[in-house]
Amino acid sequence: MNPSCRKKKRILVVEDHPLFRAMLVQLIDQQPGMSVCGEASNISDALTIIEQQAPDAAIIDLTLTGSSGLELIKDLKARNIQLPVLVLSMHSERLYAERVLHAGAKGFISKEETPEQVIAAIHAVTHGEIYVSKQISQQILERQTRGGKPTAATGVELLSDREIEVYQLMGEGLSSCEISARLRLAPTTVDSYRARIKDKLGIKNAASLYQHAARWVAERSV
Amino acid sequence: MPIPPKKILIVEDHLFFRAMLVRLVRDEPDMIVCGQTDNVADALNLIDQTHPDVALVDLTLSGSNGLDLVNELSLKNVELPVLVLSMHPKNLCADRVIRAGAKAYVSKQELPEAVVAAIRTLFAEAVPA
Numbered sequence: 001m002n003p004s005c006r007k008k009k010r011i012l013v014v015e016d017h018p019l020f021r022a023m024l025v026q027l028i029d030q031q032p033g034m035s036v037c038g039e040a041s042n043i044s045d046a047l048t049i050i051e052q053q054a055p056d057a058a059i060i061d062l063t064l065t066g067s068s069g070l071e072l073i074k075d076l077k078a079r080n081i082q083l084p085v086l087v088l089s090m091h092s093e094r095l096y097a098e099r100v101l102h103a104g105a106k107g108f109i110s111k112e113e114t115p116e117q118v119i120a121a122i123h124a125v126t127h128g129e130i131y132v133s134k135q136i137s138q139q140i141l142e143r144q145t146r147g148g149k150p151t152a153a154t155g156v157e158l159l160s161d162r163e164i165e166v167y168q169l170m171g172e173g174l175s176s177c178e179i180s181a182r183l184r185l186a187p188t189t190v191d192s193y194r195a196r197i198k199d200k201l202g203i204k205n206a207a208s209l210y211q212h213a214a215r216w217v218a219e220r221s222v
Numbered sequence: 223m224p225i226p227p228k229k230i231l232i233v234e235d236h237l238f239f240r241a242m243l244v245r246l247v248r249d250e251p252d253m254i255v256c257g258q259t260d261n262v263a264d265a266l267n268l269i270d271q272t273h274p275d276v277a278l279v280d281l282t283l284s285g286s287n288g289l290d291l292v293n294e295l296s297l298k299n300v301e302l303p304v305l306v307l308s309m310h311p312k313n314l315c316a317d318r319v320i321r322a323g324a325k326a327y328v329s330k331q332e333l334p335e336a337v338v339a340a341i342r343t344l345f346a347e348a349v350p351a
Contacts, residue, residue: 017309018332018333019331019332019333019334019337020239020330022333022334023239023242023243023245023246023334024242026334027245088238090236110238111236111237111239112236112237112238113237114237114238114241115241115242115245
């Protein structure tokens with residue numbers, strides 16, 4: 001093997017849209033210092049590849065078939081797997097960047113950035129750095145200088161990671177039963193998440209909650 | 223005489239995805255990107271100015287959707303074959319898109335080769351300049 005090939009950073013791509021994944025793989029493989037060592041569309045396949053291939057970094061979408069990238073990041077942390085993860089997502093950077101960093105990711109980049117920025121972000125995390133946009137880095141620093149007090153969160157920002165997942169699935173039209181199956185939670189747990197979401201968002205009834213969730217999902221769809 | 227490359231207009235509101243579609247088209251020897259934008263109003267201006275052979279249009283655009291562009295073209299009697307691209311599987315969306323006047327539909331569930339092949343099938347529909 002050419003010694004320069006051995007130095008290439010090996011990247012795992014976890015993304016559930018085949019077209020987007022194929023384009024991302026092509027982009028990474030075109031870079032001199034990196035190559036794709038595996039592709040997955042769900043958590044289970046991703047974990048198998050991580051075990052077999054020991055990649056240098058993973059680039060993970062937040063929306064995955066049957067689950068979320070956030071869960072994968074938490075799984076890695078729970079298994080004590082030290083894999084630098086960059087989250088690439090269409091979801092709001094303001095809402096998710098800090099959540100994914102808290103969960104254990106090393107970076108967050110929006111699908112609103114250019115391919116060059118995405119490559120720069122992959123370079124950063126493979127070299128042990130943390131990558132977030134200037135705006136998010138500013139947001140974090142501002143809070144630190146205020147002594148760690150959070151900014152006045154509003155709306156969906158008030159929800160926990162799990163509550164956002166439930167809210168997202170409601171917006172996609174899933175019933176409580178379907179949500180409990182999807183997230184492997186007891187139906188009563190899903191009901192209590194729904195009640196908490198309703199309280200936090202100041203929504204009066206279940207029908208109205210579904211409407212809000214559907215609108216929120218529609219506004220954020222690709 | 224060599225055949226000039228076909229001009230493709232790309233209308234997609236997510237910057238990263240648009241940039242990747244531009245790369246995909248540029249890699250094909252018989253195609254060039256004559257314009258790219260994220261919205262219907264700019265797309266109409268680009269169509270006026272650059273006379274594309276095919277438009278590749280995402281179904282979901284910020285503040286509007288790809289079918290609005292198809293309708294506008296029909297109202298203005300502009301004969302431009304439109305290929306609509308969306309995240310929804312073909313069986314859920316293709317009929318509606320074709321009924322609205324688009325010439326073809328490709329789902330983001332497909333691979334890049336399918337997008338390129340679908341663009342190429344529309345060359346026969348392109349109006350000679």
